[in-house]
Amino acid sequence: MRYFPQGDEDLARMLHVIGVSKVSDLFRSIPSSIVLDRDLELPPPRSELELRREMGRMAARNASAASHAIFLGAGAYNHYVPAAVGQLLLRSEFYTSYTPYQPEISQGTLQAIFEYQTLVASLTELEISNASLYDGASATAEGILTAQRSTRRNRVVVSEGVHPHYRRVVRSYVRNLGIELVEAPIGGDGRTDASRLDEILSEGEPPAAVIVQNPNFFGCVEDLETVVPIAKRAGALVAVAIAEALSLGLLHGPGRFGADLAVGEGQSLGVPLSFGGPFLGFMAAAESLMRQMPGRLVGETRDGAGRSGYVLTLATREQHIRREKATSNICTNQGLMALAATIYMCMLGKDGMREVALQNRSKADYARRQLASVAGCSARFDAPFFNEFVMDLPVAAEKVSIALLDRGTIGGLPLGRCLPDRKDMDNAMLFCVTEMNTKEQIDQLAADLAEIVR
Numbered sequence: 001m002r003y004f005p006q007g008d009e010d011l012a013r014m015l016h017v018i019g020v021s022k023v024s025d026l027f028r029s030i031p032s033s034i035v036l037d038r039d040l041e042l043p044p045p046r047s048e049l050e051l052r053r054e055m056g057r058m059a060a061r062n063a064s065a066a067s068h069a070i071f072l073g074a075g076a077y078n079h080y081v082p083a084a085v086g087q088l089l090l091r092s093e094f095y096t097s098y099t100p101y102q103p104e105i106s107q108g109t110l111q112a113i114f115e116y117q118t119l120v121a122s123l124t125e126l127e128i129s130n131a132s133l134y135d136g137a138s139a140t141a142e143g144i145l146t147a148q149r150s151t152r153r154n155r156v157v158v159s160e161g162v163h164p165h166y167r168r169v170v171r172s173y174v175r176n177l178g179i180e181l182v183e184a185p186i187g188g189d190g191r192t193d194a195s196r197l198d199e200i201l202s203e204g205e206p207p208a209a210v211i212v213q214n215p216n217f218f219g220c221v222e223d224l225e226t227v228v229p230i231a232k233r234a235g236a237l238v239a240v241a242i243a244e245a246l247s248l249g250l251l252h253g254p255g256r257f258g259a260d261l262a263v264g265e266g267q268s269l270g271v272p273l274s275f276g277g278p279f280l281g282f283m284a285a286a287e288s289l290m291r292q293m294p295g296r297l298v299g300e301t302r303d304g305a306g307r308s309g310y311v312l313t314l315a316t317r318e319q320h321i322r323r324e325k326a327t328s329n330i331c332t333n334q335g336l337m338a339l340a341a342t343i344y345m346c347m348l349g350k351d352g353m354r355e356v357a358l359q360n361r362s363k364a365d366y367a368r369r370q371l372a373s374v375a376g377c378s379a380r381f382d383a384p385f386f387n388e389f390v391m392d393l394p395v396a397a398e399k400v401s402i403a404l405l406d407r408g409t410i411g412g413l414p415l416g417r418c419l420p421d422r423k424d425m426d427n428a429m430l431f432c433v434t435e436m437n438t439k440e441q442i443d444q445l446a447a448d449l450a451e452i453v454r
Helices: 008-018 023-027 048-059 083-089 107-124 136-151 164-174 194-202 224-233 245-249 287-292 335-372 397-406 439-453
Strands: 155-159 180-184 209-213 237-242 261-265 281-285 296-302 308-315 388-392 428-432
Touching: 008 023, 083 335, 107 245, 107 281, 107 296, 107 308, 107 335, 136 155, 136 164, 136 209, 136 237, 136 261, 136 281, 136 287, 155 164, 155 194, 164 180, 180 194, 194 224, 209 224, 224 237, 237 245, 245 335, 281 287, 335 388, 335 428, 335 439, 397 428, 397 439
Parallel strands: 155 180, 155 209, 209 237, 237 261
Antiparallel strands: 261 281, 296 308, 388 428
16 A cells, blocks of 8 residues: 555554554564564655655666666566556556355356466467466476376476476475476487486386477577477476466467477566566476366356356365365465466467567577677577577676666576576576567667677
8 A cells, every 4th residue: 555544543543443552562572582672773764755755766777678778587487568468557456356166146257267268278289278376487386296197197397498487486395295307308409308308218117208498598499399298208297387378379289299298487477577576487298198287277157047157167175175185275276366377478479479579589590500609609509499598708708797787788597596406507698588578679788788898
């Protein structure tokens, strides 16, 4: 809230009603040894006008997509969100609704979720989608648990091309579940090494699943036509993680290649960066996995008069069924963010999404050629890519990042941050180019980079 109307008299009356004399009495359960016994070191009170000015000055110290040219991706993408998306989200029936327990008064919410599921299933070319998850990392972990429940196996092979943060979350999820995680390396072209994957799958216990990301963390488009059959021969389910959902405006969905699950992050579909969240996790799957999926599924039905209606067809979360039979402790869905993605996809349609995806691909291709022309700089991988690519630099990537920021540009991600064990990545930077980047910004990036590495 921006404004609290309660004064001292209101506060005293409320305290009297609940039977305490002062606000601190509400925190008596906190041990005194950890309670701060002094006032906070804050400046003296200011007027509302002064406070707004001071907060504005503080906010201006942040480097954001609104103030800087940005070439940072790696799981969070700077895309244009049409004004209509935010405006429609402001409708009170959307942002005040919690969960559709009573279908007779929740038809609007249920229909919005149903439309979201339909769009995600269409985009991923799979048969069903659940009613969204928290984010791409937890969705990937939930995909692994879905595969484990379905196959009753405990060995999962994860490609090194899966986002390092996703892999960290996965390890946290499965640490005490008896699941063995095995990493499959990437090859020299930046994609999952198919021959090594085949060897790994033939070793040890039968695998429950193979997890690859497409496009992967390094921006490379994986060869799913090769990877999926290798996994299937070993009896594993295939889950494809997608951190950049807009890529599906140009690339075929994982279902086209025979994947069993598509999991990932839907932030680029109409959800703003918002300094890191809230974002939107999604999961789509083959129908055979329906009863193993976490969360909820909304279905369409007809009432006694033949009218269309929407209901919670399947809810395998612990609030609906006995905890030991629940597929997950996921207790809600990112309803508002899923609605934003639904509005965005409906507004753009198939042609619009393809056009935006083509802009991403074309601008990224131009940027890679411009940066590769800088003395000492070269593209690390030669595999096909969408809107991200890795550049090898003649100096430390962290140094380049700081220098670019001083020039008003948020550069790419220094890969040494996410891959500390890979010393060959200390001079590597992952750049991202979207429809928001202009030719002038790309040319300026190349010019600045040339000066920095000289």
